[in-house]
Amino acid sequence: MSNQTATVATTTHKPPSGQKSWLRGVWHFLYQHRRGAGSLVFVLVALEIVARYIIDNQLFLASPTRVYQAGVALGRSGELWTHIYTSGIEFILGFAIASVVGIAIGALMGLSTTVRAYLEPWVSALYATPIIAIGPLFILWFGLGITSKVLLVVVTAIFPVIINTHVGLTNVDQSLHESVRSFGASKWQLFRMVRLPSSLPFLVAGERLAVARALVGVVVAELFGARAGLGYLILVSAQTFNTANLFVGVIVLAGSGVIAMAVLQRLEYRLSPWRVRE
Amino acid sequence: MSVGNAPVKLSVEGLSKVYESRQGSTVALEDVSWSVNEGEFISVVGASGCGKTTMLRMLAGLILPTDGRVLLNGDVVRGPSADRGFVFQQDALLPWRTLLDNVLIGPDVMGRRSEFVEEAKRYISLVGLDGFDSYYPHELSGGMRQRVNLARALVVDPEVLLMDEPFAALDSQTREVMQAELINIWDQARKTVMFVTHQIDEAVFLSDRVFVLSPRPGRLRQIVDIDLQRPRDLGVKRTARFAEVVDQIWKLIEEEVRAGIAEELRDAKRQREGVPE
Numbered sequence: 001m002s003n004q005t006a007t008v009a010t011t012t013h014k015p016p017s018g019q020k021s022w023l024r025g026v027w028h029f030l031y032q033h034r035r036g037a038g039s040l041v042f043v044l045v046a047l048e049i050v051a052r053y054i055i056d057n058q059l060f061l062a063s064p065t066r067v068y069q070a071g072v073a074l075g076r077s078g079e080l081w082t083h084i085y086t087s088g089i090e091f092i093l094g095f096a097i098a099s100v101v102g103i104a105i106g107a108l109m110g111l112s113t114t115v116r117a118y119l120e121p122w123v124s125a126l127y128a129t130p131i132i133a134i135g136p137l138f139i140l141w142f143g144l145g146i147t148s149k150v151l152l153v154v155v156t157a158i159f160p161v162i163i164n165t166h167v168g169l170t171n172v173d174q175s176l177h178e179s180v181r182s183f184g185a186s187k188w189q190l191f192r193m194v195r196l197p198s199s200l201p202f203l204v205a206g207e208r209l210a211v212a213r214a215l216v217g218v219v220v221a222e223l224f225g226a227r228a229g230l231g232y233l234i235l236v237s238a239q240t241f242n243t244a245n246l247f248v249g250v251i252v253l254a255g256s257g258v259i260a261m262a263v264l265q266r267l268e269y270r271l272s273p274w275r276v277r278e
Numbered sequence: 279m280s281v282g283n284a285p286v287k288l289s290v291e292g293l294s295k296v297y298e299s300r301q302g303s304t305v306a307l308e309d310v311s312w313s314v315n316e317g318e319f320i321s322v323v324g325a326s327g328c329g330k331t332t333m334l335r336m337l338a339g340l341i342l343p344t345d346g347r348v349l350l351n352g353d354v355v356r357g358p359s360a361d362r363g364f365v366f367q368q369d370a371l372l373p374w375r376t377l378l379d380n381v382l383i384g385p386d387v388m389g390r391r392s393e394f395v396e397e398a399k400r401y402i403s404l405v406g407l408d409g410f411d412s413y414y415p416h417e418l419s420g421g422m423r424q425r426v427n428l429a430r431a432l433v434v435d436p437e438v439l440l441m442d443e444p445f446a447a448l449d450s451q452t453r454e455v456m457q458a459e460l461i462n463i464w465d466q467a468r469k470t471v472m473f474v475t476h477q478i479d480e481a482v483f484l485s486d487r488v489f490v491l492s493p494r495p496g497r498l499r500q501i502v503d504i505d506l507q508r509p510r511d512l513g514v515k516r517t518a519r520f521a522e523v524v525d526q527i528w529k530l531i532e533e534e535v536r537a538g539i540a541e542e543l544r545d546a547k548r549q550r551e552g553v554p555e
Contacts, residue, residue, distance in 0.1 A: 179370030182338055183387040183434070184359040193386065197374045274374045274414045 062244035067251065070244035079233075084252060086228040087218050090146055091256075094153025095214045099207060102158040106165025106206075110199075111191070116166070123166075127159040132220050139225040149221040149229070156217035157210040164206025168199025204268040211260045215253060287470045288337065288438050289313035292346035295332050305495035306332040309346070312489065312498060314472070319464060321473045321481030322489045323527060325534035329496025330474045331367075331442055337472060338364045338440050350438065360384050363431030363469075365441040370427065371415040377402065377426055378411040384434035394433060401429040404463060421452040428460070432467065441473045445480070457483055458512050465509060478527050482506070483515060490530050493538065502527055 044064045051063035074080035109116040135152050142148035172195050180194050222231025230249045237245035295307040307329035314320050322330045335341045337348055339358040348355040371380045385394035405425035424444055445453045475481050481488045485504050492499040506514055514520050
């Protein structure tokens, strides 16, 4: 039913012809995401009404317009950029280390059954553990600076990378493997020509999980003790009952998450042009 | 037969394969010996469980025999190599490679890609896929993918072509066309071919000789010479002689096919009821 209405709508709501192509692109994007955009607008308006007329207490709820004003003020003073920069560096470093080391460990586990046998219990136990809980220890060991944050990001983000790399390398379609082996391919050639490319989708999925976990890692690490960063901004705002500033921090984080996911999606398309697009 | 005095290309001596598992050992193939001359087209038929695919995989070197040996030009086969081209039943194309890149897998393995690009294009055109070089496997139909498989096996100019039920997944019309095309290609390239199939008419249409295997354990039961005149076209299938030969082979395996079906029924029941064997 919804499908039917959608097709009817597409035919009637064609963008006016003869316009610039980017304008048409924007129109197309908005049109495609009209339901999502609609629900965003609805919630924002509802929040505004609730915050202004129903829960008229700035401690509990900040209206979207006030959050916007707070964001502009934080941006003008330069404070916001410091926080974004600090958290950004922690995120990028932690995520990069988790990716490189995670892929390396996952590859070793995928290639050697001995390595897998030694590491498997640790990986599966720690994957399910909320490692974030030992954050305070990291602050204790590595101080209030960037090191403790980066390390906590690494240990929270690394496990999905390890597991997906390992699973991707082990779940290779045997018929593909054999078709290349029939030409007398060496082990290394089989790895390069079959296992690696076929594990790519798993790898990217692992990275996506890692992005989400790394973001949580950054914020929580900063909550435990920091001098700057978005988590720090959130913590200080909460302690001073500045709800608007708190939301600024949350929204910037949400935005970074969305952007990071989109970048990874693009990367996946670039790396795997053969996959059927939906 | 026209190739009667050609030199022996491929032979097996006392070939056996035993699979060990927790349930015990299964003899997939037992003491099979034969030899095939250069340029011969051989088909292998038999009821399921007769070890025909196992035998083919040993010829390719993908698995090693428990006993006996495979000889190519008199040398013992010890593993897979580009001198034997294998065409798989399932289309085993790499989904991340374009059609051309899939055909070039063999040359890539040999580290001689650039020398083979022209040759690859020639074979792509020979299997009728001109202009599809840049297509990915998911953009091709089942029949097209099997053509690519064939081109991929042929491009490195193997001495022997090993084909494992290559047309099994195709619909019957496409299959007929592919059979006729395979005959054409074989006429031009004159490779030695071992063609495993469960379609008796396919075996008779294509082959100089048909090896009939019997199951449990897999043994070479009989070799049937196909005396139909070459070159053959699909019209051969409508002749009385063709029907006669097909019938003769069918009678050789009919009983075993029925026994196999009965066994499948018993197995399924046993699994459901959990009765130990």
